[in-house]
Amino acid sequence: MHTLSVSALGNALRRKEFSSVELTTHFLDRVAAYDTTLNSFITVTGDIALADAARADERRRAGEDNPLLGIPIAHKDIFCTRGVRTSCGSRMLDTFIAPYDATVVDRFRANGTVMLGKTNMDEFAMGSSNQTSWYGPVRNPWDADRVPGGSSGGSAAAVAAGLAPIATGTETGGSIRQPAALTGLTGLKPTYGRVSRFGMVAFASSLDQAGILARSAEDVALSLGAIAGHDPADSTSVDRPADDYPGALGSDLSGVRIGVVKEQFGEGLDPVVGKLVEEAIDDLERLGATILDVSLPNSALSIPVYYVVAPAEASSNLSRYEGVRFGHRAAHPVDMEDLYKRSRSEGFGDEVKRRIMIGTYVLSAGYYDAYYLKAQQVRRLICADFARAFDQVDLIVGPTSPFTAFPIGEKLDDPVAMYLCDIYTSGINLAGLPALSAPAGFARGLPVGLHLMGNHFREDLLLSVAHRYQQATDWHTRRPARFT
Amino acid sequence: MMWEAVVGLEIHAQLATRSKIFSGAPAAAGAEPNRQACAIDLALPGVLPVLNAEVLRMAVMFGLATNAEIASRSVFARKNYFYPDLPKGYQISQYELPVVKRGVVEIALDDGPTKRIGIARAHLEEDAGKSVHDAFPGETGVDLNRAGVPLLEIVSEPDMNSAGEAMAYMRTIHSLVRYLGICDGNMEAGSFRCDANVSVRRSGETALGTRTEIKNLNSFRFVGRAITYEIERQIETLAGNGTVVQETRLYDAVADETRAMRDKEEANDYRYFPDPDLLPVELSPEYIERIRAELPELPDVKRQRFRSEYALGENDARRLTAIREIADYFEAVANASRQPRLAANWVTGDLAAALHRANIEITHSPVGPEELATLIVRIADGTLSGKMAKEVFESVWRREGDPDSVIAKRGLVQISNPAAIEDFVDQIIAAHPEQVEQFRTGKEKVFGFFVGQVMKLTRGQANPEQVNQALRRKL
Incomplete structure (x- = not known):
């Protein structure tokens, strides 16, 4: 069951080959068997899952049908789930039980999905390797000594190991696409505003966006339809109906103009990764796409801009964690300042503290213009680069990550090296564009991701091109040997 | 040596909306602590603000009523600081781009003439909650009912030169926001309060002196007394060759003096930046014109109309138009009785005195406008003498009946045969x-x-x- 696609699972449920309760039990059993190794879940919600599954079976018996009815899903522990701990990978929220569901969770539930649990993640989504989690690192199913990427590393590892058919993730600078690349999955970051942020613990509000990790573009397409669309509870969600993503699959590539970002094939890129991505681009050309060169001249500035904008917003977003109303509270505070200082010192990990410090610094009087304001100006240049490129092409391609999964422990004491994991992805978040990563081969046995970037609200085109590519290749069907 | 005081006021007017500025929780005061604080007001992880459109309408009304510029684009920013009554760790407020800019109001001075006072800006923001120090022994509680209640902060130019002018300005704004129906003006409950910026300089100088800011003044009287004290203190300091320190001060009504707050309470770098959770507010000319068309008659216009339509003097017209409900009451009496002169005398005289004694608002007056009109008609037609009318008024006030039945019951008809x-x-x-x-x-x-x-x-x-x-x- 755990090797079937979402549509195959849906067909089997429809044909009553198995029930959702049976399917859910199977996945829960796999979680129990494998997750001691992977550590991909922070909380497994077995009882809720079985109740959700029974309800889905009931709904199906009552005549209801939709592509996600009865399909298990794992939610990144950044989404609030009513009555269930929502930790965001932090000691700060280890005791926090959300009194409401995030819109994403709510919409999946309305579609009849079954919540298996909450997946591990970098603390407050700050990291690219899932090593900053209070709940310990997640291991990559392709090599348990290596990281799965981050921050949605728990979701990536769970889906890659067949512990869940699909999982939610979130991005601020590449946190869906990079782990998707490092674990051999298809991961989509939609257009900013396409999916509601309500109930998603905020990291950097102008960049955060929810998305999907799955094993194929088709599975992503089936899932995205459930959550895309306007939410009046999120002022930045766009009032524009969702497209028919599954319906957009299947078109051929003739006439599709694809631009290759020349700046993203230079220094810093693992040559084997580069070669595989180039081969994937050749495949796209063989499938009928027109390949052109495009330039994103300010591409190299996306990391410095990102590491001003994201920490600035984070420093403010994380001010609410001070031990007064919820979350970690230091024992026996002597006064208000002591309560704040110790609760935050104890509750936050090093990477979160580092970013709060950076963010506070760049917003401070005397530094605001030089850092925050300047970063916003460069951000507009980065947006303009993409806009110019999309005048010439329909899609942009490149590598998702400059390298494959690295060993656990690496880059932890070198923040700048860690930050460079997102060198190809963070520009997309700064510009609010949709992008996905799809498996494009293996380098030394480790998955490599092809990065497809689209214009605003062109998730349909991204998914359709990725789907066409996946019809012609089988990289996305490979399974890590230990988790068959 | 002659000295000149320079005063500017920052008035916080709580907007009279049903729900809060960024959440659906009720904005009304008086509930049990934290009963009117929803997940958004509590700043739980993952919640997001959504702007209450009603506050924009109210801010635009204020802007139009003060001939101000209405910004076609305004932006909410975050003002970051830590305090237990500030759940998010930042206050959402408008900073660089407020919704209202460069307005003006005219104030009446005691000795007759009027003066124009500039309004630099008026911006929207959310109120904080409050710390409760007396609920738990040795501990401080936090009540977040007020967190997220909408405020319009109205910042004047430093155009006032005395405590009296500052009080007149505050009264004018108070009257205006109540006319517009955007604020209940209840100063005791804190829904209309102000901070005063005060400096002094030698007469004839053009540069401003160093200013101090007096926080949280919540009555006209306190504004007057605090500013008076502060002006005298600064003059004394400068006259004695001292220097005025730029600082925040608090007014102590019991001691009738202002005192410097501790440095720590004000040494904040608020790290303002645009709130990424809220889109810039864009207002179309059509929207603004629609609100202009809905504006009620404003005090100045009403005063002019009362003078010409009812042949009232400036003083009566001013007294009758300062509060919209009084003006409405007067007009009802004047129109029903067709005796505007008598109506003005009664509303500003016996009725005002009785309301003041009983400490009730005119809208709750036991003697309604129709009844007062009847009474006035009976004076005009000779049925009642002035003295008898007072007696009837008292009796109607005590609800012994309407004027005609009181007159009949008491046999109070004047003999004019x-x-x-x-x-x-x-x-x-x-x-x-x-x-x-x-x-x-x-x-x-x-x-x-x-x-x-x-x-x-x-x-x-x-x-x-x-x-x-x-x-x-x-x-």
């Missing part, structure tokens, strides 16, 4: 020959005695004017 009056006058003259003699030999004072006797005989119901005339004739 000339023949009847002459009859009474004849009786009195006949009964007091001695006094008649005295009067005729020039003792003018005795005249009052005859008036008193006739009134006594008629139990006060005789028309005094007619009694006077008849006595003159017959004596």
Whole structure:
């Protein structure tokens, strides 16, 4: 069951080959068997899952049908789930039980999905390797000594190991696409505003966006339809109906103009990764796409801009964690300042503290213009680069990550090296564009991701091109040997 | 040495919306602590603000009423600081791009003339909650009912030069926001309060002196007294060759003085930046014009109209238009009685006094405008003397009945029949020959005695004017 696609699972449920309760039990059993190794879940919600599954079976018996009815899903522990701990990978929220569901969770539930649990993640989504989690690192199913990427590393590892058919993730600078690349999955970051942020613990509000990790573009397409669309509870969600993503699959590539970002094939890129991505681009050309060169001249500035904008917003977003109303509270505070200082010192990990410090610094009087304001100006240049490129092409391609999964422990004491994991992805978040990563081969046995970037609200085109590519290749069907 | 004071006010007017500025929780005061604080007000992880459109309408009304510029684009920013009553760790406020800029109001000075006071800006923001120090021994509680209640912060130019001008300005704004129906103006409850910026300089100087800011003044009287004290303190300091320190001060009403707050409480770098959770607010000219069309008649216009339509003097017109409900009451009485002069006298006189004694608002007056109009009609048609009218008013106030039934019940109808009056006058003259003699030999004072006797005989119901005339004739 755990090797079937979402549509195959849906067909089997429809044909009553198995029930959702049976399917859910199977996945829960796999979680129990494998997750001691992977550590991909922070909380497994077995009882809720079985109740959700029974309800889905009931709904199906009552005549209801939709592509996600009865399909298990794992939610990144950044989404609030009513009555269930929502930790965001932090000691700060280890005791926090959300009194409401995030819109994403709510919409999946309305579609009849079954919540298996909450997946591990970098603390407050700050990291690219899932090593900053209070709940310990997640291991990559392709090599348990290596990281799965981050921050949605728990979701990536769970889906890659067949512990869940699909999982939610979130991005601020590449946190869906990079782990998707490092674990051999298809991961989509939609257009900013396409999916509601309500109930998603905020990291950097102008960049955060929810998305999907799955094993194929088709599975992503089936899932995205459930959550895309306007939410009046999120002022930045766009009032524009969702497209028919599954319906957009299947078109051929003739006439599709694809631009290759020349700046993203230079220094810093693992040559084997580069070669595989180039081969994937050749495949796209063989499938009928027109390949052109495009330039994103300010591409190299996306990391410095990102590491001003994201920490600035984070420093403010994380001010609410001070031990007064919820979350970690230091024992026996002597006064208000002591309560704040110790609760935050104890509750936050090093990477979160580092970013709060950076963010506070760049917003401070005397530094605001030089850092925050300047970063916003460069951000507009980065947006303009993409806009110019999309005048010439329909899609942009490149590598998702400059390298494959690295060993656990690496880059932890070198923040700048860690930050460079997102060198190809963070520009997309700064510009609010949709992008996905799809498996494009293996380098030394480790998955490599092809990065497809689209214009605003062109998730349909991204998914359709990725789907066409996946019809012609089988990289996305490979399974890590230990988790068959 | 002559000194000149320079004063600017920052008024916080709580907007009279049903729900809060960024959440659906009720904005009304008075509930049990934290009963009106939803997940958004509590700043739980993952919640997001959504702007209440009503606050924009209200801010635009204020801007239009002060001839201000309405920004086609305004931006909410975050003002970052830590305090237990500030759940998010930042306050959402408008900073660089407020919704209202460069307005003006005209204030009336005590000695007659008016003065124009500039409004630099008015911006929208959310209120904080409050710390509760007396609920738990040794601990501080936090009540977040007020967190997220909408405020319009109205920042004046430093155009005032005395405590009196500052009070007049504050009264003018208070009247205006109540006219517009955007703020209940309840100062005791804190829904209308202000901070005052005060500096002094030598007369003739153009550069501003160092200013201090007096926080949280919540009555007209305190504004007056705090500014008066602060101006004197600064003059004394400068005259003694001292320097005024730029600082935040608090007014202590008991000691009647201002005191510097501890440095720590104000040494904040708020790290303002645009709130990425909220889109810039863009207002179309059509939207603004729609609100302009819905504006009520404003105090200045109403005052002019009262002067011309009801032939009132400037003072009466000003007193009657300062509060919209009083103006409405007056107009109802004036129109129903067709006696605007009498209506003005009664509303600013006996009615105002009675309301003041009983400490009630005119909207809750036991004597309604129709009843006061009836009473005035009875004065005008001669049924009631002024003295009798007061008695009827008192009795209607106590709800002993409407004016006509009180008049009937008490037999208070004035005797205005000339023949009847002459009859009474004849009786009195006949009964007091001695006094008649005295009067005729020039003792003018005795005249009052005859008036008193006739009134006594008629139990006060005789028309005094007619009694006077008849006595003159017959004596």
